[in-house]
Amino acid sequence: MFIESFKVESPNVEYTANEIHSVYNYETTELVHELKNGSYQWTVKPKTVKYEFKTQTHVPKLGVMLVGWGGNNGCTLTGGVIANREGISWATKDKVQQANYFGSLTQASSIRVGSYNGEEIYAPFKSLLPMVNPDDIVFGGWDISDMNLADAMARAKVFDIDLQKQLRPYMESMVPLPGIYDPDFIAANQGSRANNVIRGTKREQVQQIISDIKEFKEKSKVDEVVVLWTANTERYSNVVVGLNDTMESLLASLDKNEAEISPSTLYAIACVLENVPFINGSPQNTFVPGLIDLAIRRNSLIGGDDFKSGQTKMKSVLVDFLVGAGIKPTSIVSYNHLGNNDGMNLSAPQTFRSKEISKSNVVDDMVSSNGILYEPGEHPDHVVVIKVLSLLALLLC
Numbered sequence: 487m488f489i490e491s492f493k494v495e496s497p498n499v500e501y502t503a504n505e506i507h508s509v510y511n512y513e514t515t516e517l518v519h520e521l522k523n524g525s526y527q528w529t530v531k532p533k534t535v536k537y538e539f540k541t542q543t544h545v546p547k548l549g550v551m552l553v554g555w556g557g558n559n560g561c562t563l564t565g566g567v568i569a570n571r572e573g574i575s576w577a578t579k580d581k582v583q584q585a586n587y588f589g590s591l592t593q594a595s596s597i598r599v600g601s602y603n604g605e606e607i608y609a610p611f612k613s614l615l616p617m618v619n620p621d622d623i624v625f626g627g628w629d630i631s632d633m634n635l636a637d638a639m640a641r642a643k644v645f646d647i648d649l650q651k652q653l654r655p656y657m658e659s660m661v662p663l664p665g666i667y668d669p670d671f672i673a674a675n676q677g678s679r680a681n682n683v684i685r686g687t688k689r690e691q692v693q694q695i696i697s698d699i700k701e702f703k704e705k706s707k708v709d710e711v712v713v714l715w716t717a718n719t720e721r722y723s724n725v726v727v728g729l730n731d732t733m734e735s736l737l738a739s740l741d742k743n744e745a746e747i748s749p750s751t752l753y754a755i756a757c758v759l760e761n762v763p764f765i766n767g768s769p770q771n772t773f774v775p776g777l778i779d780l781a782i783r784r785n786s787l788i789g790g791d792d793f794k795s796g797q798t799k800m801k802s803v804l805v806d807f808l809v810g811a812g813i814k815p816t817s818i819v820s821y822n823h824l825g826n827n828d829g830m831n832l833s834a835p836q837t838f839r840s841k842e843i844s845k846s847n848v849v850d851d852m853v854s855s856n857g858i859l860y861e862p863g864e865h866p867d868h869v870v871v872i873k874v875l876s877l878l879a880l881l882l883c
Contacts, residue, residue: 487605488596491613506541506615541615546709548618551702553753554717555627555662556638559767563716564625564660565639565653571621572656576648583646592617624706628698629662629717632682636660663698666691666749671720671770687743688752695756712763715750715790720770723748729776733783736776751777758786766790797822802848809852814859815866818849822872 493501498509512535520529552560568574569585576583587593596608633641636657639650667683669676684691703711723730724746730736739747740755750772757764758781766772769792773781781788792798797820808815849868853860 487602487607489599489607489609492599492609501543504543506539506543508539508541510537510539511535512537543616545616545618547622547624547707549624549626549702549706549708549711551699551711551713552625552627553665553713553715553750554629555625555660556629556631556633556635557716557718558642558644559716560627560629561635561638561642561657562644564635565645565649565657567620567623567625568653568656569649574649574652576646576652578646578648583649587620590620593620624708625660626702626706627662628665628695630665630667630676630681630683631679632661632664634658634661665717666695666752668749670745671723671748672718676718688747689740689743692740692752692756692759695753696760699756699760699762712765713753713757714765714767715753715772716767717750719768720748720750720772722771723751723774725771725774730774732776733779734776736774736780739776748772754788755780758784758788761786763787763789767793798848802852805849805852809856809859812856812859815849817867817869819869820871822870 494508498511500507514533514535515530516533518529518531519526522529552563554560555564566585570587572585574585592612593610595611597611597614598606599609600607631638634657636650636654639645639653639657645653662682664682664684667680669680684694686694699711699713702708725731726746728735729739729744729746730751736747736755740752748770750766750768750770751774754764754766754772754777758777761784764787766788767790773788773791777788780786801818801820805815805818849866853865
């Protein structure tokens with residue numbers, strides 16, 4: 487059975503006028519290496535960690551600022567939300583398609599909440615807590631290209647033409663703010679797009695991003711802002727003592743205009759200083775130790791290490807299943823044939839390396855979890871291949 491909503495009655499849950507308070511006792515175990523009877527042995531002991539959660543019942547008006555708003559991800563996400571908000575339907579070669587949120591964890595998945603008369607009861611994931619309705623999100627952001635989102639949508643070639651025609655009036659007026667551009671961190675072939683960039687020193691660029699966030703929040707009348715990096719994959723930044731290893735060194739390097747601070751790290755610094763959540767959707771090491779140190783000290787939320795929503799996700803699911811079943815993968819070879827701008831950027835060795843590391847690392851935890859299948863230091867032979875094939879356009883093969 488499927489129900490739309492529910493309320494929890496529990497000694498661990500309290501509803502107030504403005505908040506939901508809950509207590510969760512997480513039952514886990516800890517291991518100790520103890521000397522007993524003349525020899526060391528491993529002992530497993532139960533452990534309980536008490537968590538207290540407080541959730542506002544008022545759902546804030548949310549603004550989402552995308553770095554790379556005019557890219558394929560940015561314009562497609564924006565167009566998809568508009569199509570749902572406006573109830574748009576469009577003709578495909580097979581049928582008339584109605585906009586929906588299939589593929590969304592919060593909007594299209596369900597959870598088991600219990601049983602009733604022996605029957606399993608499920609509810610929408612979004613009914614767990616007061617959650618933002620995607621239809622209500624206000625979008626904004628930055629891009630190194632000044633192309634409006636309607637033209638960017640046409641360039642991306644993701645949506646059917648009929649849908650593009652209906653979305654164009656809503657998206658023509660959406661123009662990205664100038665973005666931070668550093669050709670040393672992405673492929674040289676991206677230079678032709680870079681006609682909408684923030685000038686000045688790195689400190690001045692950070693201040694501009696902070697000003698942009700404040701202005702967006704004021705103009706759009708949103709309560710909260712989240713910044714999401716969905717721009718090009720960057721090369722890895724060098725982590726150097728005295729450069730970016732601590733908060734102090736990172737901020738000092740910012741003032742010195744050090745070249746090794748990447749654009750994504752600059753956006754993250756701005757968000758931490760402004761106490762705005764920053765989510766990284768690309769595989770580069772945006773969160774250098776100094777940035778993590780800064781975020782911890784300012785109690786600001788940062789997260790994310792590549793979306794891993796396509797082939798990488800499939801790979802991690804399959805390897806987890808195989809290793810969990812006692813089956814030993816000895817070789818993993820993945821081929822990515824890309825025809826879009828992501829593929830163009832990843833054709834550069836330095837940016838490809840970031841993606842290669844991200845795609846390879848997903849199996850490390852699973853391999854290290856099974857000392858029966860794998861000897862210490864042993865790993866599957868893992869090869870990642872990414873090739874550009876322009877004929878494919880946005881198809882990922």
